Amino acid sequence: MDGRGRFFYLASWMGMALALGLQVRRFPPQGLEVLLYGLFILLALWALSRGPKLAPRWLLHPVGAYLLFEMVRVGDSWPLVGFFSPALYLLAGLAYPPWSLGYLLGAFWGGVLVLAPLLLGRNLDFWPHFAVSQVLLVGLTFLLARFRELHGQIRFWREQALTDPLTGLPNRRALEMAMEREAARVERGEETFALILLDLDDFKRVNDTQGHQEGDRLLKEVAQYLVAHVRQGDLVGRWGGEEFAVLLPQTKGEEAAQVAERLRAGLARLGVTGSFGVAVYQGDLQDLFQKADGALYLAKSAGKDRVERGF
Structure with a gap:
């Protein structure tokens, strides 16, 4: 990972910590919720210890469960979850190859979050905006995956075209x-x-x-x-x-x-x-x-x- 990659990787973790802090301050957890917060933090730290390549796979389901947990506990303020739902799709995109079954897990968690306000009987004033935004985010993530796949193929063939396969030297x-x-x-x-x-x-x-x-x-x-x-x-x-x-x-x-x-x-x-x-x-x-x-x-x-x- 180059310098810019390390910077944005650390920035994402700092953003996660800041988001947790803001949420706790705005909606202080009570009773069992404190234990659930502690469990999520431990899972996040454990995922961090696995390194940049494995962390997204270990974080995907905990983040999905955490967002659903927040949607349940904050009542009619549930639309705040929408600010962080893009993390689900990006985690799935980083954790699994494009177009694989694992890659669809981000869309699965997005669907769970879209249905949750209906099943929980929450205020639905902002639900149409939230539902449409999730569809857009899924579509954009799949487009990103397609561009990423094409970029990888172009890079592979460019390197193959300019490299001697036996010695590894430029041809x-x-x-x-x-x-x-x-x-x-x-x-x-x-x-x-x-x-x-x-x-x-x-x-x-x-x-x-x-x-x-x-x-x-x-x-x-x-x-x-x-x-x-x-x-x-x-x-x-x-x-x-x-x-x-x-x-x-x-x-x-x-x-x-x-x-x-x-x-x-x-x-x-x-x-x-x-x-x-x-x-x-x-x-x-x-x-x-x-x-x-x-x-x-x-x-x-x-x-x-x-x-x-x-x-």
Whole structure:
């Protein structure tokens, strides 16, 4: 949970405590009602201890029962319950997946609250407004659930489209988008950036002699090493097959070549050799790709396990 999420989570609990305080002050509990209030507070604190993910599920039924209890005990002031009934639908929406049976529990408690004034013989002057508001709240909550579901699907497919499933690194499309952003920054006057292309030497032989499972393990190991040995602002991605790319923002040619040489030496100590091509952005992304790829090809043809420059 990020900072804003924690803020609103704590605000909701503070709001619950304040609402209880206001209710007790306006309608002081008597006799057994004090015990019921204490029980509800204990249940709320226990739910709080379960954490943000489980608390809504444990709170849904106690909140529904509490609102019904308040509707019974405050007599003709029962419409005050309407201010807090939206909590039922939101708790159900947070506690259960959209469109599940559990998700309908909020609507169930809303129906109980709508029928209660009729069964209890309360003053019904405000009942039509209360009943219609509950229908609106249920409908809005289901719309919210639908948008939440669609947002989750879009986020899932976006992450899938930009992530290499084997290594977990950004894929080629993600790297290209990142380079487009860096190019835009350079056009605004910021320092240029560099691209390193890395191709593992003789990787096909690993697959042929030791199997694809060992090849996959090696790719993951290389990916982890690269991520751990670049700066925090640098971006490591899988370019394709046994080829990786490292995007170095605000980096000139000599510094990029030094980074590539350091990575080459580090991989060699792990028992893995690779050929590196380094290029620097000079106003044309296509030119950057071609120079880095040309330098990589030169490193391969010159004996592998080396760094060549395309600048």
